[in-house]
Amino acid sequence: MKVRVLSTKDAPSLLSRIIGQVLGGPAPIMAIKRSQIPYWHERGWRQEGRTYRGTYKTAYGSFIGRIEQVRPGNFRLYIFDPPRDVRKHRHWTCFQSQGNGRYRIHMSRMPDDVSSGILAIERLLTEAFEGR
């Protein structure tokens, strides 16, 4: 025997369902709390001490990155295997090869926080892909 009926019950009539809804009132509103997390965390970066690891994400692809905080407000930004399009960008000269596909990105203006640094690189990558 493959199926065994344990019990049966009648489906509620349309009338009883309507009355039930009226008497029960609307379902209670549930307030969803917004998460307030830094951009680097939201983008999946991980922090180990003063080093942040993750990917610079664009609509055209994601690229491995690392950011080291030298001191508050001073960071070293890296990208690994930057896309070919960046090599045509006006800021390509600011990417210094350090071997094994790692490039240090020189900043003429330091971001005040890691999140702003990630945003700046993601924006630059997008510009490069879009030929801006």
Place this chain on the structure above:
Amino acid sequence: MKKLSVVVAGTGQIKDIEIQPGTTARDILDQLGLPDYLLSKGPNDPFFAAAESVYDKVADGEKIFASTKAEVGKASGRK
């Protein structure tokens, strides 16, 4: 009037605001006490210019980002 959520990138703090037609990026940043920040719709969009009207470029209920100024370049006085 449009409602916006401004996410401060560094902290994740969200500031809910309501703007009128003609409100510029500078108006928003000044009133939020973030004069050294820049506003953008996200990493795939350019920064709003200080005098640019944000109202026309955003939808009601949209989330935008405030981040500190950062530029890729050779010379830096803060390295």
